[in-house]
Amino acid sequence: MLAIRNLSIAFPGAAGPVRVVDDVSVEVGRGESLGIVGESGSGKSMLSLAAIGLLPRTARTSGEILLEGQDILRMGERALCGLRGRRIGMIFQEPMTALNPAMTAGQQIAEGIRLHRRVGRAEARAEALRLLDRVRIPDPARRIDSYPHEMSGGQRQRVGIAIALALEPDLLIADEPTTALDVTVQKEILDILDELVADLGLSLILISHDLGVIARSTDRTLVLCRGRAVEQGATAAVLRHPTAQYTRDLIAALPRRARAGLGEGPPLAAGGGAR
Amino acid sequence: MTALAKVPGAVLRLRRGRRPGSAALLVGGVLTACLVGIALTSLVWTPEDPARMRILQKLRGPLVSGALGTDHLGRDVASMLMRGAFNSLTTAFAAVGVGVGLGTLAGVAAAANSRLDAVLMRVCDALFALPPILSAIMLGALLGPGALTAIIAIGVFMIPVFARVTRGAAMQIWAREYIMAARMAGKGTARITAEHVLPNIAGQIIVQVTIQLAMAILTEAGLSFLGLGLPPPAPTWGRMLAESQTYLTQAPHLALAPGLAIAAAVLGLNLLGDGLAARLDPRRRQAS
Amino acid sequence: MTAPLLSIENLTRDYALRGRGGATRTLRAVDDVSLAVEAGSVFAVVGESGCGKSTLARIVMALDRPTSGTVRLGGDDLFALSPTALARKRRDFQMVFQDPYGSLNPRHSVGRIVAEPLCLLDDAPRGRDRQALIARALEEVGLPGSAAARYPHEFSGGQRQRIAIARALITRPKLVVADEAVSALDLSIQAQILRLILGLRDRHGLTVLFITHNLGVVDEIADRVGVMQAGRLVETGTVREVLDHPREDYTRKLLAAEPTLAVLAQRERRAWRAGPLASCD
Numbered sequence: 001m002l003a004i005r006n007l008s009i010a011f012p013g014a015a016g017p018v019r020v021v022d023d024v025s026v027e028v029g030r031g032e033s034l035g036i037v038g039e040s041g042s043g044k045s046m047l048s049l050a051a052i053g054l055l056p057r058t059a060r061t062s063g064e065i066l067l068e069g070q071d072i073l074r075m076g077e078r079a080l081c082g083l084r085g086r087r088i089g090m091i092f093q094e095p096m097t098a099l100n101p102a103m104t105a106g107q108q109i110a111e112g113i114r115l116h117r118r119v120g121r122a123e124a125r126a127e128a129l130r131l132l133d134r135v136r137i138p139d140p141a142r143r144i145d146s147y148p149h150e151m152s153g154g155q156r157q158r159v160g161i162a163i164a165l166a167l168e169p170d171l172l173i174a175d176e177p178t179t180a181l182d183v184t185v186q187k188e189i190l191d192i193l194d195e196l197v198a199d200l201g202l203s204l205i206l207i208s209h210d211l212g213v214i215a216r217s218t219d220r221t222l223v224l225c226r227g228r229a230v231e232q233g234a235t236a237a238v239l240r241h242p243t244a245q246y247t248r249d250l251i252a253a254l255p256r257r258a259r260a261g262l263g264e265g266p267p268l269a270a271g272g273g274a275r
Numbered sequence: 276m277t278a279l280a281k282v283p284g285a286v287l288r289l290r291r292g293r294r295p296g297s298a299a300l301l302v303g304g305v306l307t308a309c310l311v312g313i314a315l316t317s318l319v320w321t322p323e324d325p326a327r328m329r330i331l332q333k334l335r336g337p338l339v340s341g342a343l344g345t346d347h348l349g350r351d352v353a354s355m356l357m358r359g360a361f362n363s364l365t366t367a368f369a370a371v372g373v374g375v376g377l378g379t380l381a382g383v384a385a386a387a388n389s390r391l392d393a394v395l396m397r398v399c400d401a402l403f404a405l406p407p408i409l410s411a412i413m414l415g416a417l418l419g420p421g422a423l424t425a426i427i428a429i430g431v432f433m434i435p436v437f438a439r440v441t442r443g444a445a446m447q448i449w450a451r452e453y454i455m456a457a458r459m460a461g462k463g464t465a466r467i468t469a470e471h472v473l474p475n476i477a478g479q480i481i482v483q484v485t486i487q488l489a490m491a492i493l494t495e496a497g498l499s500f501l502g503l504g505l506p507p508p509a510p511t512w513g514r515m516l517a518e519s520q521t522y523l524t525q526a527p528h529l530a531l532a533p534g535l536a537i538a539a540a541v542l543g544l545n546l547l548g549d550g551l552a553a554r555l556d557p558r559r560r561q562a563s
Numbered sequence: 564m565t566a567p568l569l570s571i572e573n574l575t576r577d578y579a580l581r582g583r584g585g586a587t588r589t590l591r592a593v594d595d596v597s598l599a600v601e602a603g604s605v606f607a608v609v610g611e612s613g614c615g616k617s618t619l620a621r622i623v624m625a626l627d628r629p630t631s632g633t634v635r636l637g638g639d640d641l642f643a644l645s646p647t648a649l650a651r652k653r654r655d656f657q658m659v660f661q662d663p664y665g666s667l668n669p670r671h672s673v674g675r676i677v678a679e680p681l682c683l684l685d686d687a688p689r690g691r692d693r694q695a696l697i698a699r700a701l702e703e704v705g706l707p708g709s710a711a712a713r714y715p716h717e718f719s720g721g722q723r724q725r726i727a728i729a730r731a732l733i734t735r736p737k738l739v740v741a742d743e744a745v746s747a748l749d750l751s752i753q754a755q756i757l758r759l760i761l762g763l764r765d766r767h768g769l770t771v772l773f774i775t776h777n778l779g780v781v782d783e784i785a786d787r788v789g790v791m792q793a794g795r796l797v798e799t800g801t802v803r804e805v806l807d808h809p810r811e812d813y814t815r816k817l818l819a820a821e822p823t824l825a826v827l828a829q830r831e832r833r834a835w836r837a838g839p840l841a842s843c844d
């Protein structure tokens with residue numbers, strides 16, 4: 001589906017170019033979910049911006065990002081516009097800033113639908129309603145006419161996902177989609193993303209700093225450290241038998257509870273014993 | 276010729292430079308510095324006494340008598356323009372001083388106290404609603420024309436401008452966690468305002484000061500034009516413009532000189548304000 | 564059993580909200596909360612956003628007043644004290660905030676930031692003694708004393724949080740409230756800061772009220788924990804009781820939603836179960 005080959009991204013700095021992504025290669029197959037994990041400044045967001053051709057103009061890139069054979073880095077702005085949304089959907093960390101505050105949820109979803117297919121208003125609205133239902137927003141018939149500020153963070157994120165889905169993309173990139181949300185809401189949002197991969201056969205790139213989220217929702221994992229890919233492989237293998245010291249450090253930094261039950265055995269058992 | 280040819284290149288290079296607002300800052304800074312320099316020079320030296328009338332040499336063109344010619348009373352236009360710069364600037368500075376002083380006080384007070392906020396902002400609304408020139412005419416009728424009238428008339432209308440800007444900026448600062456930390460240190464509103472709020476909004480106030488100075492120069496010229504500024508014989512740009520009207524066809528330089536001076540001063544201060552705003556805006560600073 | 568250092572009784576805080584059409588309704592941010600924290604222990608308040616945990620923290624820090632109820636610190640009712648007495652009392656309780664970028668004034672030097680609470684002391688040291696005290700406070704949180712002359716933007720998020728902790732500790736308070744103090748930090752930094760707080764607790768017998776949304780962090784740092792939901796404290800107990808044997812449905816729901824690596828095993832079992840079934844069809 002998407003193949004990144006030897007991608008490097010650099011920005012001009014005061015003391016020469018600063019490499020934020022350094023020779024990273026990774027692939028996502030159809031219906032597969034890839035987790036990209038790293039701490040702040042690891043370059044994980046830059047990688048996702050590169051994949052939809054939204055890097056800042058000052059960025060210098062080398063390598064290639066192939067979406068079914070086409071190199072995104074060498075596409076013109078027109079081609080990129082056709083690609084964003086239609087082929088690759090994006091879900092952002094803070095849905096409040098990603099949504100238009102002056103439009104209702106239904107209008108924003110319908111806008112995408114009508115951009116994509118020639119359908120009438122009523123039909124687009126019906127489709128928007130169906131999408132809102134698909135992302136399991138409570139009371140979709142009422143929420144379709146709600147403005148972003150009238151919704152909770154979790155509801156806004158569901159609308160954000162619905163907007164991404166409206167264009168029927170093949171690949172979803174979710175950049176820290178649940179970082180701003182409560183854990184119970186996070187679980188619901190991740191459930192929806194899991195379903196989209198399982199039921200619709202979408203590919204998913206899930207960017208997160210949280211290994212628990214990565215463990216839960218991804219098939220394969222790429223570990224980034226200061227722009228370098230220090231480790232990648234099947235999520236279970238990477239987390240159970242990390243080869244890179246950095247991955248081991250990341251796991252060791254998890255609270256005991258989050259680390260517990262990494263092996264086989266009943267979940268949530270073995271609390272950690274005496275302090 | 277070579278010097279002239281170099282200027283656009285320099286401006287372009289500045290525009291491409293990494294620091295935002297550099298070109299505006301440079302042009303605005305130079306214009307403003309010239310203005311202040313000329314105004315101060317006029318105190319110690321002018322080509323002629325700006326008040327000296329030489330009826331026999333009236334309405335001479337530029338370079339015929341003096342650099343910029345003479346007016347209908349034979350006074351040296353260049354000298355009047357220089358002294359006028361001083362008069363305009365002092366009135367503008369004093370007026371903005373009134374505005375920034377009282378306005379900032381009202382703004383930080385409103386930001387710190389929600390009950391005061393409601394009252395002060397309604398007062399500001401009321402002040403905003405008054406048309407400045409008309410009110411200045413009324414004030415002039417009450418106090419008689421003079422520097423004080425101009426200063427009060429302009430200054431009063433700057434208070435709400437500064438109050439609004441200060442209040443908005445201060446409210447953002449009050450929402451920061453370091454303000455909570457200061458409250459944990461037992462500091463009161465006044466002390467927090469002095470130590471934490473004002474230093475962090477000073478940049479925004481300074482930007483507003485430069486823009487309002489330009490406004491004040493313009494308004495002062497307007498008031499002088501209407502005869503509500505400094506009384507004669509003190510030369511002001513506004514009155515020079517007013518007096519030139521009668522001789523517009525005979526001696527267009529009489530209108531052109533003060534008109535261009537006002538335009539240059541306003542442009543310089545506005546550019547300076549824009550440049551400072553760009554330089555001090557943390558968002559644009561991060562982008563660089 | 565010693566008397567608790569901090570005891571909160573029947574604390575309630577209402578906010579008046581102006582709804583549509585000017586109608587006011589009250590929002591009960593904190594609803595009849597009672598809890599006691601023993602000296603030298605870490606009490607965590609855990610809950611989701613909007614549960615009232617930050618309002619609780621603000622009231623305990625006397626930055627806000629309760630609608631009803633009392634907050635006693637070392638026996639004194641904070642809201643019965645005169646303003647001067649409260650100001651004097653403030654040296655005994657300090658706060659560490661969530662955002663290491665917003666909690667330090669960018670225009671003040673680190674030394675000035677750390678020394679800010681010293682104005683609570685009548686006998687605050689001056690001159691060289693003051694500089695030495697600031698340097699010691701910085702060294703105690705693992706920063707060089709020379710950091711005092713530098714400015715916040717020169718430090719990373721974790722270092723900034725250390726500066727904030729140094730500020731909170733400079734008056735040698737008995738109680739420190741940490742409001743989501745590690746939430747904005749990377750995991751590895753988070754672990755360092757938690758260790759630092761525990762170390763300071765052990766060295767100085769500090770009492771900590773730790774406000775967080777993260778059960779993993781609660782498990783790492785707290786002795787006792789209270790779970791808040793919609794303004795109410797729904798469950799209180801030792802960390803082991805609450806996390807290992809939760810009594811309340813809400814606590815169970817929180818625990819189940821927490822992302823842990825244990826899901827790997829769950830997913831594998833699910834895949835294993837799905838495997839044979841699929842081949843039967």
